[in-house]
Amino acid sequence: MILVYAETFEGKISDVTFELLRKARELGDEIWTVVIGNAEIEGLGASDKVIHVEGERFNNPALHRYVLRKLIEKYKPKKILIGNTPIGIDLALGIMPTLVSCVDLDSKAKVVSYGGKVFVEVEFEGIYLINRGSFEPLKVDGEVEVEKVSIDVDKEIELLDVIKPEVDVDITKADVVVGVGRGAQNIVDLAEDLAESLGGVVGASRPLVDQGILPPSRQVGRSGRTISPKLYLALGISGAMEHVEGVKAKNVIAINKDRKAPIFRISRYGVVGDVEEIVPLLLERLR
């Protein structure tokens, strides 16, 4: 039996769940989808059965790992599929081997690691934390058997509050995004000018947001936003999986001094060079 973790937040099943269901179906085994917390059970028709662990207390995603642990002990699934998201990553467990950043699983599991610079094939069975976007979603409406299960959790983790983001600029709607990474941290001003001249906005990789150079609303990637512009111009961004997961651009152009930077794998055009040298020249021509 394959257990699929339906990620829920504020009563809604997250899209990544349907991607996992696509792969689970392909694997051919019986599928049980587990929903933890109060949520509307919708679109899970690809599963053979839904295990629902209800309760106000379990609307707190931080308790899900403890519910999951009990479910694993109870049902002994061979494979557990979880989305590698800010919520999913906490479901890595110590009681069962966990594979992080998985992009496919058949006879062997495939993983992208070392910031996207190494692909790994591994003989594995256990918990798979699967990167978003690895499979096409499979959302099936219709009846599915729901079994309600009650679980006791002794860990004291209380959800006090949910803080919603302040959004200054919505980068998800822009036609052009100029992305700045650690390699472009000295030329953020130029990137702003470049974005302006192209009628676009500036987005960023995580380190620039962490350093307070740009606000969280600008972050592209797993723990940021997903953008789908006509053009994404990636400046000094290495292209770690966590970043490129949020890039659904029609065209990507990357400038990076490392020819082996993973960002080039999602790029249509690339320049191997120094952004501090090229961007000013480019700006002159586009103004």
Next chain:
Amino acid sequence: MICVIVRAVPDLVEGLEIEERDVRPYRYIANELDEYAVEHAVSLKEKYNERVEVIGIASEDAYDEIDESLYMAIAKGVDKAYKVKIPKTTSYKIADALSDFLKKFDIILTGTLAVDEFYGVLGATIADKLDIPYVGGVRSIEIEGDSVIVKKELGGGAYLVLKVKKPALFGILSLEKPPRYVPISKLRSVMRSAEIEELKVKVEEDVLDVRFLEPPKPEVEFIDGDPEEVAEKLAEIIRGLIS
């Protein structure tokens, strides 16, 4: 008492040699998120007067390189540093070996993930081994009596605010303010005076059945030439793509 776990990881900027059964980095550095964990621990010390210890984990070829980040941690305010040498192994074996040492701490911090970590998540594994709560993706920590209040990132600037009973382990993902600056002179003086204790625990070997592969060649069209030429060609391409 607080403990921070710091791992030596491959420096991705310096490149890697990929062999079928092994990945050989040219250089190691401390895992960035673990260094963030040190920052959080030092802030907790400053605010609540907590004792902070740090433990460095490194393989044979990174065993000397981890020293610098441990000395740096001391320079920032950590009270004591340990280090432990590991063979080719996994988080599960590291957790087995360290749980005895770690059980005396009531707050344990480490990075949520490391760049070379794909089999098991160290923080989560240790927490489960000790049977204490684990929360990853943490951005801020405050102590409130016998609990800890943390902000956990949900992405895109959204957070969960959680109250967690101690003892607990947290995976750190970010900082609320830039890391402390340590002058080289201070680091040098710490390196002369402070001592790093080698922790005598045996971490078992754990070898996975893995194959490491070079990623596929990108299908990108590289634009070559001197910077002026490149800028000219790029500008033309960009105009074409957005019109």
